[in-house]
Amino acid sequence: xxxxxxxxxxxxxxxxxxxxxxxxxxxxxxxxxxxxxxxxxxxxxxxxxxxxxxxxxxxxxxxxxxxxxxxxxxxxxxxxxxxxxxxxxxxxxxxxxxxxxxxxxxxxxxxxxxxxxxxxxxxxxxxxxxxxxxxxxxxxxxxxxxxxxxxxxxxxxxxxxxxxxxxxxxxxxxxxxxxxxxxxxxxxxxxxxxxxxxxxxxxxxxxxxxxxxxxxxxxxxxxxxxxxxxxxxxxxxxxxxxxxxxxxxxxxxxxxxxxxxxxxxxxxxxxxxxxxxxxxxxxxxxxxxxxxxxxxxxxxxxxxxxxxxxxxxxxxxxxxxxxxxxxx
Numbered sequence: 078x079x080x081x082x083x084x085x086x087x088x089x090x091x092x093x094x095x096x097x098x099x100x101x102x103x104x105x106x107x108x109x110x111x112x113x114x115x116x117x118x119x120x121x122x123x124x125x126x127x128x129x130x131x132x133x134x135x136x137x138x139x140x141x142x143x144x145x146x147x148x149x150x151x152x153x154x155x156x157x158x159x160x161x162x163x164x165x166x167x168x169x170x171x172x173x174x175x176x177x178x179x180x181x182x183x184x185x186x187x188x189x190x191x192x193x194x195x196x197x198x199x200x201x202x203x204x205x206x207x208x209x210x211x212x213x214x215x216x217x218x219x220x221x222x223x224x225x226x227x228x229x230x231x232x233x234x235x236x237x238x239x240x241x242x243x244x245x246x247x248x249x250x251x252x253x254x255x256x257x258x259x260x261x262x263x264x265x266x267x268x269x270x271x272x273x274x275x276x277x278x279x280x281x282x283x284x285x286x287x288x289x290x291x292x293x294x295x296x297x298x299x300x301x302x303x304x305x306x307x308x309x310x311x312x313x314x315x316x317x318x319x320x321x322x323x324x325x326x327x328x329x330x331x332x333x334x335x336x337x338x339x340x341x342x343x344x345x346x347x348x349x350x351x352x353x354x355x356x357x358x359x360x361x362x363x364x365x366x367x368x369x370x371x372x373x374x375x376x377x378x379x380x381x382x383x384x385x386x387x388x389x390x391x392x393x394x395x396x397x398x399x400x401x402x403x404x405x
Contacts, residue, residue, distance in 0.1 A: 090238065097242035101176065104247070108173035113337030115173065119166035126161050133382040137161060139399055140381040144302035159377040163330075170339060171216050175247035179220040185338065186221060186328065191345035194324055199226060204277030204321035207284040208312060208348055210368045211380035213329040214341065215286065219248065221328070221343060222284060223259040229276045230284040233265045270311065277319045287312050288368050290385055298390045299361040302369055307388045313360030316353035323348035327371055330378060 126134045137160045141153050148156065174182050198205040207222065209215050222228045234241050248260055263272050276283050291309045298305045316323050325348050328341045351363035372379040389395035
């Protein structure tokens with residue numbers, strides 16, 4: 078049986094890569110549509126989510142109830158529509174970014190702020206930690222960073238081998254001329270911490286999405302939009318032990334041109350010093366304050382379709398705040 082299992086796994090990997098390649102071809106064909114058509118398709122998808130009460134719609138509505146309890150019902154519905162519309166548009170926008178040359182994609186960034194902070198941090202030679210919240214388009218941010226410097230990004234692998242093979246395919250720039258990859262993807266698993274410390278120890282740049290809910294035991298609870306949220310301690314631990322500076326970074330949509338193409342402003346700024354405090358509770362509190370400030374710039378551009386608050390503080394008796402009974 079052991080030999081059979083190994084044979085199955087060996088067969089699965091090439092099949093996963095082949096399937097991922099076919100998905101990539103389909104995504105590339107879809108992304109060839111004009112920008113205006115893609116945006117209209119995204120608007121139609123958002124309307125469908127609302128009409129059938131899809132998972133995205135339910136989660137976004139609940140998150141807005143939790144994060145913005147002061148909104149009147151009519152206001153919350155307006156924000157709900159805006160969040161779904163932006164989320165759907167971003168999904169198609171990202172397919173295009175994944176299947177077009179990165180140099181071409183970077184032309185969508187028409188304003189840049191704080192890039193000198195990154196140059197100075199790299200020049201200091203202590204490594205750099207990029208904290209990139211789920212705001213705007215973080216895949217375009219990855220491409221901009223990779224064009225500037227080799228980059229290692231921590232990611233949570235999809236449950237399927239096909240999904241992971243697809244992610245590895247789309248985050249590689251097929252038109253790049255360098256023999257070595259500009260982006261190294263590190264799975265958020267056991268060996269990841271050692272790899273990140275090694276990367277920073279060599280003066281490298283590491284990118285982390287700081288607002289993903291970690292596993293129980295890998296985080297501390299701290300307020301996020303007034304709600305206790307389990308928050309990763311890894312980012313602060315890396316900063317404290319290596320002395321690597323932490324920079325907040327995001328690509329924010331600022332408008333669309335006459336043809337419907339999005340235009341972005343790229344922002345980089347130093348993170349609060351408290352993110353590298355020795356006390357884990359101070360670290361996560363400072364991290365959440367920083368992410369919340371960015372998310373409040375334009376709530377529609379934040380990933381409110383993600384279940385940020387499923388795990389509740391132990392001993393409080395608080396239930397999972399998301400609706401049950403339907404698959405979510």
